[in-house]
Amino acid sequence: MALRSHSGHPRRQAASRRNRGTREKNSGGSRRCAVLAILTASGRLARNLPTHRRRAVAGSSRRGYVLSTFGPVGLFLVVAVVFPVVPLVLSRFLAPHRPNPTKLEPYESGMVTIGPTHVQFPIRYYLYALMFVIFDVEVIYLFPWALVYDKLPIAPAVEMALFIGLVLVGFAYAWRKRAFEWQ
DSSP: OOOOOTTOSHHHHHHHHHHHHHHHHOTTOTTSOOEEEEEOTTSOEEEEEEOOOOOOOTTOOSHHHHHHHHHHHHHHHHHHHHHHHHHHHHHHHHSOOOOOGGGGSOOBTTBOOOSOSOOOOOHHHHHHHHHHHHHHHHHHHHHHHHHHGGGSOHHHHHHHHHHHHHHHHHHHHHHHTTTTOOO
Protein backbone atom coordinates (compact mmCIF):
# COMPACT_ATOMS: atom_id res chain seq x y z
CA MET A 1 0.00 0.00 0.00
CA ALA A 2 1.39 3.38 -0.99
CA LEU A 3 1.66 6.11 1.56
CA ARG A 4 -0.45 9.14 0.81
CA SER A 5 1.00 12.58 1.15
CA HIS A 6 -0.71 15.94 0.90
CA SER A 7 -1.22 15.38 -2.86
CA GLY A 8 -3.75 12.64 -2.12
CA HIS A 9 -3.90 9.92 -4.76
CA PRO A 10 -0.89 7.58 -5.34
CA ARG A 11 -1.06 8.13 -9.14
CA ARG A 12 -0.70 11.87 -8.64
CA GLN A 13 2.35 11.27 -6.47
CA ALA A 14 3.97 9.13 -9.16
CA ALA A 15 3.16 11.69 -11.87
CA SER A 16 4.59 14.40 -9.67
CA ARG A 17 7.82 12.42 -9.26
CA ARG A 18 8.05 11.80 -13.04
CA ASN A 19 7.44 15.45 -13.95
CA ARG A 20 9.76 16.88 -11.32
CA GLY A 21 12.82 16.36 -13.50
CA THR A 22 11.21 17.77 -16.64
CA ARG A 23 10.08 20.88 -14.79
CA GLU A 24 13.58 21.55 -13.54
CA LYS A 25 15.10 20.99 -17.01
CA ASN A 26 12.48 23.02 -18.85
CA SER A 27 13.16 26.54 -17.66
CA GLY A 28 10.77 27.94 -20.29
CA GLY A 29 7.89 26.95 -18.05
CA SER A 30 5.77 25.02 -20.55
CA ARG A 31 4.63 22.67 -17.76
CA ARG A 32 3.99 25.46 -15.28
CA CYS A 33 0.70 27.22 -14.65
CA ALA A 34 0.17 30.45 -16.51
CA VAL A 35 0.62 33.58 -14.45
CA LEU A 36 -2.19 36.10 -14.36
CA ALA A 37 -1.90 39.74 -13.36
CA ILE A 38 -5.10 41.17 -11.90
CA LEU A 39 -5.94 44.70 -10.92
CA THR A 40 -7.48 44.38 -7.49
CA ALA A 41 -10.32 46.49 -6.11
CA SER A 42 -7.84 48.68 -4.23
CA GLY A 43 -6.10 49.54 -7.51
CA ARG A 44 -2.95 47.51 -6.81
CA LEU A 45 -1.63 45.00 -9.28
CA ALA A 46 -1.75 41.43 -7.97
CA ARG A 47 0.85 39.26 -9.70
CA ASN A 48 1.75 35.60 -9.82
CA LEU A 49 -1.74 34.27 -9.36
CA PRO A 50 -1.84 30.81 -10.94
CA THR A 51 -4.71 30.20 -13.32
CA HIS A 52 -6.66 26.97 -13.26
CA ARG A 53 -5.55 24.30 -15.70
CA ARG A 54 -8.22 22.98 -18.01
CA ARG A 55 -8.83 19.25 -18.00
CA ALA A 56 -8.26 17.35 -21.19
CA VAL A 57 -10.47 14.47 -20.06
CA ALA A 58 -13.04 13.24 -22.56
CA GLY A 59 -16.55 14.20 -21.53
CA SER A 60 -15.50 16.83 -19.02
CA SER A 61 -17.58 19.98 -19.11
CA ARG A 62 -16.73 23.58 -18.38
CA ARG A 63 -19.80 23.94 -16.18
CA GLY A 64 -17.70 24.49 -13.07
CA TYR A 65 -15.63 27.11 -14.86
CA VAL A 66 -18.70 28.98 -16.10
CA LEU A 67 -20.38 28.77 -12.71
CA SER A 68 -17.32 30.08 -10.89
CA THR A 69 -16.89 32.87 -13.43
CA PHE A 70 -20.48 34.04 -13.85
CA GLY A 71 -21.86 32.84 -10.52
CA PRO A 72 -21.43 36.20 -8.76
CA VAL A 73 -23.08 38.01 -11.67
CA GLY A 74 -26.01 35.61 -11.61
CA LEU A 75 -26.31 35.94 -7.86
CA PHE A 76 -26.33 39.73 -8.18
CA LEU A 77 -29.09 39.56 -10.81
CA VAL A 78 -31.19 37.25 -8.65
CA VAL A 79 -30.80 39.52 -5.61
CA ALA A 80 -31.55 42.59 -7.76
CA VAL A 81 -34.84 41.04 -8.88
CA VAL A 82 -35.88 39.40 -5.61
CA PHE A 83 -35.06 42.35 -3.32
CA PRO A 84 -37.71 44.74 -4.72
CA VAL A 85 -40.26 42.05 -5.64
CA VAL A 86 -40.53 40.45 -2.18
CA PRO A 87 -41.77 43.60 -0.36
CA LEU A 88 -44.31 44.26 -3.11
CA VAL A 89 -45.68 40.74 -2.93
CA LEU A 90 -45.71 40.76 0.88
CA SER A 91 -47.53 44.09 1.02
CA ARG A 92 -50.11 42.80 -1.45
CA PHE A 93 -50.89 39.77 0.71
CA LEU A 94 -50.44 41.27 4.19
CA ALA A 95 -52.00 44.73 3.77
CA PRO A 96 -55.66 45.16 4.73
CA HIS A 97 -57.91 45.75 1.74
CA ARG A 98 -60.60 48.23 2.73
CA PRO A 99 -61.78 50.29 -0.24
CA ASN A 100 -62.59 53.88 0.67
CA PRO A 101 -63.42 56.86 -1.58
CA THR A 102 -61.14 59.07 0.54
CA LYS A 103 -58.14 56.98 -0.50
CA LEU A 104 -58.80 57.86 -4.14
CA GLU A 105 -58.77 61.64 -3.58
CA PRO A 106 -55.68 63.65 -4.53
CA TYR A 107 -53.47 64.58 -1.60
CA GLU A 108 -52.40 68.19 -1.13
CA SER A 109 -50.39 68.77 2.04
CA GLY A 110 -53.03 67.20 4.23
CA MET A 111 -55.56 69.90 3.37
CA VAL A 112 -58.72 69.75 1.37
CA THR A 113 -57.99 70.76 -2.23
CA ILE A 114 -59.18 74.17 -3.35
CA GLY A 115 -60.16 74.53 -6.97
CA PRO A 116 -59.43 72.03 -9.72
CA THR A 117 -56.84 69.41 -8.92
CA HIS A 118 -55.36 69.09 -12.40
CA VAL A 119 -53.85 72.45 -13.33
CA GLN A 120 -51.98 72.91 -16.58
CA PHE A 121 -48.55 74.47 -16.16
CA PRO A 122 -47.62 77.30 -18.50
CA ILE A 123 -45.65 76.20 -21.56
CA ARG A 124 -42.78 78.49 -20.51
CA TYR A 125 -42.05 76.11 -17.63
CA TYR A 126 -41.53 73.23 -20.06
CA LEU A 127 -39.16 75.37 -22.10
CA TYR A 128 -37.02 76.04 -19.01
CA ALA A 129 -37.03 72.37 -18.12
CA LEU A 130 -36.01 71.41 -21.65
CA MET A 131 -33.17 73.94 -21.71
CA PHE A 132 -31.98 72.69 -18.32
CA VAL A 133 -31.85 69.11 -19.60
CA ILE A 134 -29.94 70.15 -22.73
CA PHE A 135 -27.30 72.18 -20.90
CA ASP A 136 -27.07 69.67 -18.06
CA VAL A 137 -26.24 66.90 -20.52
CA GLU A 138 -23.64 69.18 -22.10
CA VAL A 139 -21.92 69.68 -18.75
CA ILE A 140 -21.97 65.94 -18.07
CA TYR A 141 -20.40 65.35 -21.47
CA LEU A 142 -17.80 68.08 -20.98
CA PHE A 143 -16.69 67.11 -17.48
CA PRO A 144 -14.67 63.92 -18.28
CA TRP A 145 -13.12 65.62 -21.31
CA ALA A 146 -12.10 68.64 -19.24
CA LEU A 147 -10.24 66.39 -16.79
CA VAL A 148 -7.89 65.00 -19.45
CA TYR A 149 -8.01 67.52 -22.30
CA ASP A 150 -4.29 68.33 -22.12
CA LYS A 151 -3.34 64.64 -22.51
CA LEU A 152 -5.52 63.96 -25.56
CA PRO A 153 -4.54 64.26 -29.22
CA ILE A 154 -6.04 66.95 -31.47
CA ALA A 155 -8.99 64.86 -32.80
CA PRO A 156 -10.98 64.82 -29.52
CA ALA A 157 -10.37 68.56 -29.12
CA VAL A 158 -11.83 69.20 -32.59
CA GLU A 159 -14.83 66.98 -31.82
CA MET A 160 -15.44 68.80 -28.55
CA ALA A 161 -15.13 72.18 -30.27
CA LEU A 162 -17.80 71.09 -32.78
CA PHE A 163 -20.04 69.90 -29.95
CA ILE A 164 -19.65 73.16 -28.03
CA GLY A 165 -20.29 75.08 -31.27
CA LEU A 166 -23.57 73.24 -31.85
CA VAL A 167 -24.66 73.87 -28.28
CA LEU A 168 -23.79 77.56 -28.64
CA VAL A 169 -25.92 77.73 -31.81
CA GLY A 170 -28.83 76.36 -29.78
CA PHE A 171 -28.08 78.82 -26.99
CA ALA A 172 -28.03 81.75 -29.46
CA TYR A 173 -31.35 80.58 -30.93
CA ALA A 174 -32.95 80.40 -27.47
CA TRP A 175 -31.51 83.83 -26.63
CA ARG A 176 -32.88 85.33 -29.84
CA LYS A 177 -36.34 83.85 -29.21
CA ARG A 178 -36.21 85.39 -25.71
CA ALA A 179 -36.60 81.97 -24.12
CA PHE A 180 -34.59 83.02 -21.08
CA GLU A 181 -36.92 85.88 -20.11
CA TRP A 182 -39.58 85.09 -17.56
CA GLN A 183 -42.94 86.73 -18.20
